[in-house]
Amino acid sequence: MAITKAPLFTSRRAEAEPSAAAEGTSVALDLRGVQKTYDTPGRPQVEAIRHLDFSIRRGELVCVVGPSGAGKTTLLRSIAGLLDLTGGEVVLDGNVVTGPPEGMAVVFQEYGRSLFPWMTVRQNVELPLKEKGLDKATRREKVNRALEEVGLTEAAEQHPWQLSGGMQQRVAIARAVAYEPSVLLMDEPFAAVDAQTRAELEDLVRSLWKHLGVTVLFVTHDIDEAVYLGERVIVLSNRPTVLMEDVDVDLPAERDQLTTRSLARFGELRGHVYSLIQRAKRGDRPDAPLPASKGE
Amino acid sequence: MTRFLKATGYAVGLPAILLTAWWFGSANSTNTFWPPLSTIIETFPTTWTWDRIVADVFPSLARLGIGFGIAVVVGIVLGTAIGLSPTLRALSEPVLEFFRAVPPPVLVPIIALFAGYTGWLGKIVTIALGCLWPILLNTVEGVRGLEPTLTDTAKSYRLSPWRRLVFVVLPGTSPRIFTGARQALSIGVILMVISELFGANRGLGAAIVQFQRSFAIPQMWTGVIVLGLIGVLLAALFKVVENRMLAWYLGQRQIDRGE
Ligand SMILES: Nc1ncnc2c1ncn2[C@@H]1O[C@H](COP(=O)(O)OP(=O)(O)OP(=O)(O)O)[C@@H](O)[C@H]1O
């Protein structure tokens, strides 16, 4: 990995807390000048991520929003160790990520294609646990619990392709949950589920996050969802991506679909993130001179 | 049930028509090369006695089985290795293209030089080599065409290379492997016959040629029928195995097509 050059663009956060301080125990994930340009032979270069610098504390639930094509998936795959970075580094628990790190689970955006069609739902959820070396009884128990949590007990012996899109999505979530990761990355996991199920799954993510103490990075295009779920919302600019703003969500820790969403503060935050996204879509970027007022 | 009857009807219909046409078309034939079907059927039991089946049919089938089996194993092993390794692929691509272009029967005289052609070895090598290419090439393509999201999933859960191979790569490639194996099987049957045409031999193909050379024409025809029946049987057997092993794939495809 190349030595990080002086970053061109720095987020406010990174200025306040230089990456060097991130070595402390409280930081789970630290992105240092992450840069990614796709250079596929025979195709034009695509500069997906220009510069990203932020860190996530252990046990934090952070949402990432940004315009379509902003490089959210690219960011997630970089953190998951599935991409070679063009510059900078991702540090997880003090170790530079060079490949898929231990104790990390990813729910991919193309969830349907992330399930093994030759296996039943149960086998899909169980496979990573086999790799962990768990015995049969433990595996069975964990699989059953995970399937119960996402409401798929009935579908355990079916194949993924026999299920609806929303159910497939829940299988992918159950697989990640059963794995008991310390870091959970989710890429627009609820894009294909109906509103009702979506609300339930959002609460499931919140409760799992609380119970397991897992660090969650949650990519979504839904602003409401980001504010409702996250303790922070990272807003990305349009491509080539830099950090628009790192919004602190100062809502009560105990959240509820009805009450939280009707809080005045919820509306404010939502409006703020919304305007950021609108600006990002227009091509308004922090590297261009920022308007004097921050927010609306 | 009616569906089953209908399917059976379609499957049996055309052969029945053809047989009837053959039966009546050849009924009064005096042409020695086109004996009446009734004559052919009469000679059947006396020609294909148990002794002849043991002496000619079984060895042919055994050689086909061994040759095809070797091709399946070698094809899958090599194909997976080449499919997974870009280096191996770059190295082997021109060679594979070359051998793909060589018609398998051409190999016979060459193999005869090295392995001789009276024993089993040369014949098995011929069948195995002929069957190898479709399986090998399809396996390579299958491995390369694996859904990237599945590969990423396997990587992100840190599956060991062994688990990845057994639970991800091989099952994911199996539809293509079956495509290759089906092509290989028909090539194998052809090579089973051709490999027996050189030198003095026993075997199904050899028997047919023997009959032809001794002007035992109705017997020759019975041999052709036996060969055809074996082909049908092997195809049916193949289908049974495929339906079992690719049940997930066939089911998924059916749903994708909308039932
Ligand atoms: N393998 C690749 N090769 C070349 N370009 C790529 C590749 N993957 C993504 N890109 C490009 O990089 C940019 C960012 O893509 P990415 O998928 O990360 O965006 P995204 O924010 O996840 O979008 P969406 O909201 O639609 O999911 C896009 O312009 C995309 O076309």
Ligand SMILES: [Mg+2]
């Ligand atoms: Mg995406």
